[in-house]
Amino acid sequence: MISTDFATFYIGGIYFGILANDVLEVNHDLDLTIVPKSAKTIRGIMNLRGQIVPAIDMYEQLGLIPKIGKTERISIILQCEGHLLALLVDDVGPIIPLEQDTFEAPPNNFPMTARELVLGVHKLPEQLLVILDKSGVVNIL
Amino acid sequence: MSDDDILPEFIIEAREILDQLDIDFVKLEESPEDNKIIRNIFRAVHTLKGNSGFFGFKRLEKVCHAAEALLGKLRDSVIVLDEKTTNSLLQTLDILRAIIEGIEKKHTEPDGEDGQLIESLGLLAKANISADKSTLDKHVSNLLAHPQELTGIYSKTEDQVEVNVQEWHEIEAIHPLPFEAEEPVNQHHDVVPPVKVNLELLDKLMSLVSEMVLARNRLLPFSEELGNHRLSSAIRSIDLLTLELQEGMLKTRMQPISQVWSKFPRLVRDVAHKCNKKVKLIQEGTETELDRGLLDAINDPLVHMIRNSIDHGLESPAERIRQGKSETGYVLLKANHENGLVVISISDDGAGIDIDSVRTKAIEKKLISAQQAQTFEESKILDLLFAPGFSTKETVSDLSGRGVGMDVVKTNISKIGGSIAIESHRGKGTTIRIKIPLTLAIMSALFVRSNQEKFAIPQSSILELVRLDLTMGDRGLEDFYGTSVFRLRNSLVPLIHLHQQLEFQESHPDSSEVINIVILQSSGVRYGLVVDEVLNIEEIVVKPLGPMFEELNDFGGATILGDGRAALILDIDGIAMQSGLVEKMQSKPLTDQETISRVNEEEVSMLLFELEGLDNLAIPLNLVHRLQIIRPEQIQKNGSRNVIQFGPHIMELVYLDAYVSGAKSKKWKADESIPVIVHYINAIPIGLVVSQVHDVMNTAQTLQEINSPQKGLLGCISEGNSIINVINMDEILGMHRMFDVKTQYSVLAQLSAPE
Numbered sequence: 008m009i010s011t012d013f014a015t016f017y018i019g020g021i022y023f024g025i026l027a028n029d030v031l032e033v034n035h036d037l038d039l040t041i042v043p044k045s046a047k048t049i050r051g052i053m054n055l056r057g058q059i060v061p062a063i064d065m066y067e068q069l070g071l072i073p074k075i076g077k078t079e080r081i082s083i084i085l086q087c088e089g090h091l092l093a094l095l096v097d098d099v100g101p102i103i104p105l106e107q108d109t110f111e112a113p114p115n116n117f118p119m120t121a122r123e124l125v126l127g128v129h130k131l132p133e134q135l136l137v138i139l140d141k142s143g144v145v146n147i148l
Numbered sequence: 149m150s151d152d153d154i155l156p157e158f159i160i161e162a163r164e165i166l167d168q169l170d171i172d173f174v175k176l177e178e179s180p181e182d183n184k185i186i187r188n189i190f191r192a193v194h195t196l197k198g199n200s201g202f203f204g205f206k207r208l209e210k211v212c213h214a215a216e217a218l219l220g221k222l223r224d225s226v227i228v229l230d231e232k233t234t235n236s237l238l239q240t241l242d243i244l245r246a247i248i249e250g251i252e253k254k255h256t257e258p259d260g261e262d263g264q265l266i267e268s269l270g271l272l273a274k275a276n277i278s279a280d281k282s283t284l285d286k287h288v289s290n291l292l293a294h295p296q297e298l299t300g301i302y303s304k305t306e307d308q309v310e311v312n313v314q315e316w317h318e319i320e321a322i323h324p325l326p327f328e329a330e331e332p333v334n335q336h337h338d339v340v341p342p343v344k345v346n347l348e349l350l351d352k353l354m355s356l357v358s359e360m361v362l363a364r365n366r367l368l369p370f371s372e373e374l375g376n377h378r379l380s381s382a383i384r385s386i387d388l389l390t391l392e393l394q395e396g397m398l399k400t401r402m403q404p405i406s407q408v409w410s411k412f413p414r415l416v417r418d419v420a421h422k423c424n425k426k427v428k429l430i431q432e433g434t435e436t437e438l439d440r441g442l443l444d445a446i447n448d449p450l451v452h453m454i455r456n457s458i459d460h461g462l463e464s465p466a467e468r469i470r471q472g473k474s475e476t477g478y479v480l481l482k483a484n485h486e487n488g489l490v491v492i493s494i495s496d497d498g499a500g501i502d503i504d505s506v507r508t509k510a511i512e513k514k515l516i517s518a519q520q521a522q523t524f525e526e527s528k529i530l531d532l533l534f535a536p537g538f539s540t541k542e543t544v545s546d547l548s549g550r551g552v553g554m555d556v557v558k559t560n561i562s563k564i565g566g567s568i569a570i571e572s573h574r575g576k577g578t579t580i581r582i583k584i585p586l587t588l589a590i591m592s593a594l595f596v597r598s599n600q601e602k603f604a605i606p607q608s609s610i611l612e613l614v615r616l617d618l619t620m621g622d623r624g625l626e627d628f629y630g631t632s633v634f635r636l637r638n639s640l641v642p643l644i645h646l647h648q649q650l651e652f653q654e655s656h657p658d659s660s661e662v663i664n665i666v667i668l669q670s671s672g673v674r675y676g677l678v679v680d681e682v683l684n685i686e687e688i689v690v691k692p693l694g695p696m697f698e699e700l701n702d703f704g705g706a707t708i709l710g711d712g713r714a715a716l717i718l719d720i721d722g723i724a725m726q727s728g729l730v731e732k733m734q735s736k737p738l739t740d741q742e743t744i745s746r747v748n749e750e751e752v753s754m755l756l757f758e759l760e761g762l763d764n765l766a767i768p769l770n771l772v773h774r775l776q777i778i779r780p781e782q783i784q785k786n787g788s789r790n791v792i793q794f795g796p797h798i799m800e801l802v803y804l805d806a807y808v809s810g811a812k813s814k815k816w817k818a819d820e821s822i823p824v825i826v827h828y829i830n831a832i833p834i835g836l837v838v839s840q841v842h843d844v845m846n847t848a849q850t851l852q853e854i855n856s857p858q859k860g861l862l863g864c865i866s867e868g869n870s871i872i873n874v875i876n877m878d879e880i881l882g883m884h885r886m887f888d889v890k891t892q893y894s895v896l897a898q899l900s901a902p903e
Contacts, residue, residue: 044650
C-alpha cells in the first residue's frame with residue numbers, strides 16, 4: 008500500500024490535512040496588510056521574502072465561526088499555478104503518512120460552502136482528519 | 149537537443165535577421181551603389197534559408213530562395229536596384245515576418261500562397277538585365293583599370309551575363325575596387341559573445357536584489373545600536389556589496405534604445421511612401437539605455453507619434469517648397485538621460501499645430517467652454533490634444549487617427565510613470581517630449597496615511613501637496629454640484645477622500661482643522677486626494693498584487709516597506725475612474741468664472757523681499773508672523789540643521805535661496821545681520837532666511853500662473869512696471885521637509901515639477 012504525506016493543522020479546533028507536497032513552508036507571525044475592498048475571504052497581503060502573498064482567512068473560507076475571535080498566527084504557504092498563497096491557521100500538527108484505506112468521501116451533512124474545499128476524511132484512531140483540496144481553495148477565490 | 153528546444157532559438161535569430169534586414173534595406177535605398185550592404189542582405193537571407201531548411205519550413209525556404217536569387221543578381225551587379233525591386237523585397241520581408249510569427253504561435257508554418265511573390269521576384273531578377281548595360285559598362289571600365297586581373301573573369305553573351313563570383317572577390321582582395329571592399333568578416337575575434345539569459349531569471353534576480361537592499365536597510369541600525377566594531381565593519385561590507393550588486397543588476401536589464409529604434413527607418417519609409425512625402429529620419433542618442441520592460445512599453449507610443457509627425461505634421465513636398473523649406477522634411481528622434489530620467493523627443497520641421505483649429509475642435513467636443521477657450525494659454529490648448537476622444541484630423545486616415553489618439557499615448561506613458569509634453573510653433577514644427585523613469589522596477593513614491601494604513605502614491609502623478617489649515621483662515625472645502633471641491637489658486641479641484649474611497653470607517657471628519665490634499669494628475673482628470681497625513685518620499689520596488697486582486701482598481705500593486713511589511717500602491721487613474729469623477733468632470737466641467745472675478749476685487753497684502761540674484765519676491769503677509777534680524781553667532785547646529793533660540797522655542801532656519809528657482813546661494817559674512825521672516829506652522833516657528841526685506845505692498849492684481857511653474861514660485865503679479873514673484877510656501881516647506889526626513893532610503897527631495 009502506498010502512503011501519502013499530509014501536513015496537518017488546526018482551524019477552530021478542527022483537525023485538517025493537506026498534501027505535504029503542496030506546502031512550501033510554514034511561517035509564524037508574518038505581518039498582515041489589509042487590502043481595502045477585497046473579498047472577505049482574503050485577510051490581506053503578506054511579504055514572504057519579497058513576494059506579495061495573499062493571506063486566506065480560513066474561518067471565512069470554511070464558514071467556521073471562531074469561538075474566541077480570530078487569532079491565527081501561523082501561515083501555511085502553498086504554491087498554486089505559479090502563485091503563492093497563505094492559509095491562516097491556529098496551530099500546526101505533524102506531517103503524517105496516511106494510506107488510502109482510512110479515507111472516506113465527505114459526509115452528506117457537510118456544509119455546502121466547505122464541501123468544495125474538502126476532498127474527504129481520514130479516520131485516524133483518535134480523531135478525524137479533514138483533507139482539504141488545494142485546487143478547491145484556489146478556485147473559490 | 150530536440151527541435152522543441154532549438155526552435156525558440158531559431159525564432160529569436162530569425163527575428164534578429166529580419167530586424168537587421170529592415171535597417172539594411174532602407175540604407176540600401178539611400179545608397180543603392182553600396183555593394184557592402186547588398187552583400188550583408190544576401191548573407192542574412194542565405195542564413196535564414198539555411199535555418200528554415202534545417203527545420204523543414206518549406207514555405208519559408210522557398211520565399212528565401214527566390215529572394216536570394218534576386219539578391220544574388222543585385223550583388224553581382226547584374227541588375228540594379230530600383231524602387232520596384234525594393235518594394236518587392238520589402239514585401240518579401242513582411243511575408244517572412246508573418247511566417248515567423250505564425251511559427252512562433254503554432255510551431256508549424258502558417259498556410260499561405262506565395263506563388264505570386266516568388267514569380268514576381270523571379271521576373272525582377274530577369275527583367276532588369278537589358279536595361280542594365282550601362283552599369284555593367286561602368287564595372288567593365290573599372291576592371292579595365294586593372295587589366296592584369298581581367299583575363300578570364302568576365303564573360304558576356306547576348307542576353308545573359310555571368311560573373312564568376314569567386315574570382316570577383318579575389319580581385320577585390322588584391323585590388324580594392326573603386327566601390328568599397330568588403331570588410332573582414334571575423335574582425336571581432338577577441339570579443340567574447342554575450343550570454344543570452346532568460347528574462348524571467350533576470351526578473352527573479354532583480355527582485356531578490358531589491359529585497360536584499362531592503363533587508364540591508366533593516367540591518368543598518370544595529371550597527372550603531374550594538375556598538376560592536378566587528379559587527380559594524382561586517383555590516384558596512386554588506387552595505388557596499390549590496391549597493392554594487394543592485395547597480396550591477398539594474399545594468400543587466402538595461403538595453404540601448406536603438407533596440408526599438410532600429411525598426412523605425414523602415415516605418416518612416418513606409419509611412420512616407422503612403423503619404424507621398426519625402427522624409428528623413430535622424431536618430432540621436434541611440435546608445436541611451438533604459439530598462440528592457442520600458443523599451444517594450446514605449447514602442448507603440450513612439451510608432452504612433454512618428455506616424456503622426458509624418459502624416460499630420462510634415463507638409464507635402466510641393467507645399468514645403470512653397471514655404472521655402474527643403475523638399476525633404478525631417479523627423480528627429482532624440483534620447484538622453486536627464487536627472488535620472490530618460491527623455492525622448494520626437495520633433496518634425498512640419499507645419500506645426502494649428503492652435504485655433506484645436507481650440508475650435510475642443511469647444512465642439514465640449515472639452516472646454518467657449519469662454520475658457522479665450523482665456524486658455526497656448527500650452528493649455530495643446531494639452532487638450534491628450535484629452536480622451538480628441539482627434540483634429542477630419543478624415544480617419546489609414547495611418548494615424550484610427551480613433552485612438554494621443555490620449556492613449558498619454559495613458560500608456562503614464563502607466564510606466566512617465567510624462568508627456570507637446571510644443572509646437574506654427575510653420576516651424578512640433579516637438580513632443582516624453583520623460584520616463586530609467587527603470588520600472590524602482591520608482592519613487594510619496595507615502596500617505598489614511599486610517600492608520602500607509603499607502604504609496606507614484607510620484608510621477610503628483611503635482612503638488614496642499615495643506616489647508618482652517619484655523620489660519622484658509623478657505624475650506626466647498627460643494628460644487630455634489631462634488632467636494634477645493635479652490636487652488638484660480639481653479640477648482642475636485643476632491644476624493646481616500647478613506648471614503650477605500651470604504652474605511654469615517655475616521656477623519658471634514659470638520660478637522662487641517663486637511664492634507666495631494667493634487668494628482670490622472671490621465672482623465674486633475675484631482676485632489678484627501679489623506680490623513682502626508683509622510684515621506686521613498687524609493688520603492690513595485691510588486692504585482694496577483695490574480696486574486698484583479699477586480700480591485702484602486703491599487704496598482706504593492707511594495708515592501710523597510711520594516712518588512714507590505715504596503716499598497718494607489719492606482720491614481722483607477723481611483724479617478726472608480727469614484728466616478730472622470731465621468732462627472734466630462735459631463736460638467738468645473739467652470740468658475742464668478743470666483744475669478746471675485747478674487748480680482750480682493751486686495752492682498754504682500755511682504756516684498758529679495759534673495760541673492762532675485763529682486764522682486766513677495767510672500768503673502770498673512771503667512772508672515774514677524775520679522776527678525778539675527779546675528780550669525782546666534783546660529784547653532786542641530787544635526788545638519790541650523791537653528792536659533794526664539795523665545796521659548798528652538799526655531800529652525802530655512803534658507804529660501806535653496807528652494808527658489810533663480811536664486812543664488814548667499815554667502816553670509818561673519819559680521820552681517822541676517823533678516824529672517826518668521827512663519828508659524830502648527831504653533832511652531834520657522835525662520836525663513838532672506839537677503840533683504842523691503843516693504844509691504846497692497847495689490848488688487850490677480851496672481852498669474854506662468855507655465856511651467858518655477859521651483860518655489862506660485863506665480864507673478866504685475867505691479868506698475870515691475871513683476872513681483874510670489875513664493876509658494878507649501879511647496880518650499882514640502883521640499884524642505886523632504887530634505888529633512890531621514891529615512892532608510894535615499895530620499896528624493898525634488899517634487900516632480902508639474903508638466
